[in-house]
Amino acid sequence: MTEFVEIDGSVGEGGGQVLRTTLSLSCITGKPVRIFNIRKNRPKPGLMRQHLISVKALARIAGAEARGTEPGSLEIFFRPGPVTAGEYLFEIGTAGSVTLLFQSLLPPLLFAKAPSRLVLTGGTHVPFSPSFDYLRDVFSPLLARIGVRVSCEIEQYGFYPRGGGKITARVAPAEEIRGVDLREKGAVLSVTGRSCVANLPLSIAERQRKAAIGPLAAHSPVIDTATVPSPGKGTFLFIKVDTEAGSAGFSALGAIGKRAEDVGLEAARDALAYIESRAVLDPRLADQLVLFLALSKGPSTFTTSQVSNHLVTHLHVVRHMLGTRFEIDGCVGKPGTVRLTP
Numbered sequence: 001m002t003e004f005v006e007i008d009g010s011v012g013e014g015g016g017q018v019l020r021t022t023l024s025l026s027c028i029t030g031k032p033v034r035i036f037n038i039r040k041n042r043p044k045p046g047l048m049r050q051h052l053i054s055v056k057a058l059a060r061i062a063g064a065e066a067r068g069t070e071p072g073s074l075e076i077f078f079r080p081g082p083v084t085a086g087e088y089l090f091e092i093g094t095a096g097s098v099t100l101l102f103q104s105l106l107p108p109l110l111f112a113k114a115p116s117r118l119v120l121t122g123g124t125h126v127p128f129s130p131s132f133d134y135l136r137d138v139f140s141p142l143l144a145r146i147g148v149r150v151s152c153e154i155e156q157y158g159f160y161p162r163g164g165g166k167i168t169a170r171v172a173p174a175e176e177i178r179g180v181d182l183r184e185k186g187a188v189l190s191v192t193g194r195s196c197v198a199n200l201p202l203s204i205a206e207r208q209r210k211a212a213i214g215p216l217a218a219h220s221p222v223i224d225t226a227t228v229p230s231p232g233k234g235t236f237l238f239i240k241v242d243t244e245a246g247s248a249g250f251s252a253l254g255a256i257g258k259r260a261e262d263v264g265l266e267a268a269r270d271a272l273a274y275i276e277s278r279a280v281l282d283p284r285l286a287d288q289l290v291l292f293l294a295l296s297k298g299p300s301t302f303t304t305s306q307v308s309n310h311l312v313t314h315l316h317v318v319r320h321m322l323g324t325r326f327e328i329d330g331c332v333g334k335p336g337t338v339r340l341t342p
Contacts, residue, residue, distance in 0.1 A: 003032075004032045004033055004034040004077065005026075005031050005032070005033045005034070005320070005321065006033070006034045006035075006036070007022045007033060007034070007035045007036075007317065007320060007321075008036060008037050009035045009036060009037045009038035009039060009040065009074075010037040010038075010039075010040040010041055011313065011316060011317075012309060012312055012313030012316055013309040013310050013312075013313040014039065014040065014041050014042070014313075015039060015042065016039065016048075016050070016051050016054070016100070017310055017313060017314065017317075018035070018038075018313060018317055019035060019038060019039075019047075019051055019054070019055070019076075020051075020054050020100065020103070020104040021291060021314060021317045021318070021321075022035055022317055022321060023035075023054070023055060023058045023078055023104065024058065024104055024105075024107045024108055024291065025107070025291070025317075025318065025321040025322065026062075026064075026078055026080050026321075027058055027061070027062040027064070027080045027083055027107075027108035028083075028107060028108050028111055028295070029321065029322070030080060031080075031321070032077070032078060032079040032080070033077075033078050033321075034075065034076070034077050034078075035075065035076050035078070036074065036075045037074060037075075038051075038073065038074050038075065038076070039051075039074075040074065045072070045074060046071070046072040046073050046074045047069070047070070047071060047072060047073045047076070048071065049071065049092070049093070049094055049096060050092055050094065050096025050097065050100070050101075050122070052069055052070075052071065053090060053092050053093075053096060053101060053122075054100070054101055054104045055069050055076065055078070056069065057088070057090045057101060057104070057105055058078075058080075058104060058105065058108065059078070059080075060088070061083055061084060061086075061088065061105060061108060061109065061112075061116075062080040062081055062082070062083050062084070062108060063080070063081035063082065063084065064078055064079055064080040064081060065077075065078075065079040066078050066079075083108045083109065083111055083112045084112060085109065085112035085113060085114040085115060085116045085173070086114075086116055086117075087116070087117045087118075087119075088105075088116065088117070088118050088119070089118075089119045089120075089121075090105075090118070090119075090120050090121075091120075091121045091122070092120070092121060092122030092123070092163065093121075093122070093163070094122065094123070094161075094163050095122060095123035095126050095158060095159065095160040095161050095162060095163035096122045096123055096126075096163070097122065097123050097126050097128075097129035097130075098120040098121065098122045098123060098124055098132075098158070098165060098167055099124070099129055099130045099131070099132060099134070099135045100129045100130075101120055101122070102118065102120060102135065102152070102167070102169055103130075103135075103139075103288065105118060105171075106148075106150065106169075106171060107291055107292070107295065109171045109173075110148060110171065110173060110174040110177075110295075111173070111174070112173055113173065114173065115170065115171060115172050115173065116170070116171045117168065117169070117170050117171075118168065118169045118170075118171070119166070119167075119168050120166070120167050120168075120169070121158070121163075121164070121165065121166045122158055122163050122164075122165060123158045123159065123160060123163050123165055124154060124156075124157050124158045124159075124165035124166075124167060125157060125158070125159055125165070125234060125236045125251070125253060126158070126159065126160045126163075126253070127160060127253060130249075130251075130284055130288070131236060131238055131249075131251040132152070132154050132157070132165070132167060133194060133236075133238040133240075133249065133251065134238065134249040134251060134284070135152055136152050136153075136154075137238075137240050137247065137249060138240065138247045138248060138249035138282075138285060139285065139288060140152060141246070141247060142246055142247070142285065142289065143292065145178075145180075145246070146177055146178045146179070146180060146292060146293075146296065147174055147175065147176050147177050147178050148174050148177060148292060149171075149172040149174070150169060150170065150171050150172070151169070151170045152167055152168065152169040152170070153167065153168050154166070154167050155167065155168065155229075156229050156230060156231070157196075157198055157228045157229060157230040157234070158230060158231075158232070159198060159230060159232050159233065159234025159236075159253075160234070160253075160255075161232075162230075162231055162232025162233075163231075163232070164230065164231035164232060165230065176297055177292055177293075177295050177296040177297065178296055178297065178298065179293060179296045179297065179298035179299050179300035179340075179342075180289075180293065180300045180301070180302055181300070181301050181302075182245055182246070182280040182281060182301070182302040182303065183280065183301060183302070183303050183337070184245065184278060184280065184303075185243040185244065185245040185246070185278065185279065185280045185303075186243055186244025186245055187243065187244050188219055188241060188242070188243050188275055189242045189243060189244065190219075190222070190241075190242045191216055191219040191220070191221040191222070191239065191240070191241050191242075191271065191275075192221065192222050192223065192239070192240050192242070193209075193212065193221065193222070193223040193224070193237060193238055193239040193240060193267075194223065194224050194225075194226060194236075194237070194238050195208040195209040195212070195223055195224070195225045195226075195235075195236075195237045195264070196225070196226045196227070196228045196235065196236055196237075196238075197226075197227055197228070197234070197235045197254075198227065198228050198229065198230035198232065198233060198234045198235070199230060199232065199233045199234075200233055200234075200235060202225060202227055204235055204254070204260045205225040205226065205227075205235065205237075205260075206225055207260035207261055207264070208235065208237045208252075208254075208260045208261070208263045208264040209223045209224075209225055209237070209264060210261075210264065211260070211261040211262075211263070211264025211265050211268070212237055212239065212264035212265065212267055212268040213264075213268075214268070215265065215268040215269060215272050216239075216268050216271060216272060219275065221239070223237075223239070234253070234254060235253070235254030235260070235263060236251060236252065236253050236254065236263075237251070237252050237263050237264055237267045238250070238251045238267070239251075239267050239268065239270075239271045241271055241274060241275060243280075245280045246280060246281075248271075248274050248281070248282035248285065248305075249282065249284070249285075250267045250268075250270040250271040250274070250282065251267060252264070252266035252267035252270075273305065273306075274305045277305040277335050278303065278335075279303035279304050279305040279335050279336075280302055280303050280304075281302050281303065281304045281305070282304070282305055282306075283304060283305060283306040283307075283308045283310075283311070284308075285304075286302065286304035286307075286308070286311050286338065287308055287310040287311040287314055289302070290311065290314045290315055290318060290338075290340070291314065291318060293340050293342070294318040294322050294324040294340065294342055295322075295342065296342055297342070298342070299339070299340065299341045299342070300338075300339070300340045300341075301337065301338070301339050301340075302337070302338055303335065303336070303337050303338075304330075304335065304336055304337075304338065305335055306333060306334065306335060306336075307328060307330045307331065307332050307333065307334060307335070307336035307338075308332065308333075309332055311338070312328070312332060315328070315338070315340075322342070324340060324341065324342055325340070325341040326338060326339065326340045326341070327339045
């Protein structure tokens with residue numbers, strides 16, 4: 001009987017990321033895994049609907065045997081087969097994040113033998129996950145630089161709690177994933193953004209925009225306003241900072257009782273903190289890039305404006321699954337440098 005790689009799901013950040021990364025790498029390596037203590041220390045421990053969708057989606061593309069896939073389960077066993085390219089539709093059915101689901105499915109599909117097309121429905125702009133704008137305008141362009149070709153488009157936006165967003169993503173097999181050397185970001189070239197509303201007055205988007213422009217005035221920000229299609233109500237503001245080394249992105253979401261001005265200020269302050277650092281990668285991008293660099297052909301070094309718990313957790317999971325070596329110079333919550341050797 002094949003021995004399972006055992007992963008403690010409560011390690012580090014202890015959320016759904018441990019589950020998603022472990023299962024993605026299981027599909028790539030062919031190693032069966034047992035994940036226990038899933039989200040053990042969260043207010044609602046165990047698997048929730050959005051996590052189950054990721055498990056079942058990964059099981060489908062890899063023809064995997066999966067046990068323990070019930071709501072609230074603290075333990076799953078996952079035995080993958082070969083990853084199969086194709087056209088897939090996955091419907092979360094709630095405002096669960098389609099971007100996190102896509103980032104789970106992407107790494108295994110890079111090692112399939114043909115291109116794939118994914119249609120995903122759920123939340124496109126929801127808390128605790130990258131927005132679709134970030135996926136398209138920051139994450140995907142950086143992946144292209146290391147040899148990963150993906151494209152994505154949005155048909156409908158999905159906000160909490162209604163969901164109902166819809167995106168389409170296309171993934172090409174990767175011939176080779178390259179390492180990076182991203183230590184100095186150089187000059188800021190532009191600051192742009194979008195302030196959007198769905199089924200709410202456009203004046204709310206304008207208030208968000210004005211609030212964001214103030215703190216960033218020294219960088220001449222250009223922020224557009226728009227109404228976007230969605231079955232529910234919602235607002236967001238997304239800011240992209242382009243530098244000589246690449247792009248970074250910062251999002252803020254509206255919520256009941258949250259002033260439009262606070263949405264604008266939240267995104268602007270995060271963007272300004274990044275600009276004032278010397279680091280290349282924003283905190284979210286540093287975390288999301290780790291898995292791909294662990295699969296690359298050479299060593300990588302990058303700086304980030306903030307070492308996050310997610311980043312540290314991600315590094316420990318890829319070390320456990322792949323044997324990746326890493327060093328972090330910097331403390332959680334502060335700027336830092338990461339060196340990674342596959």
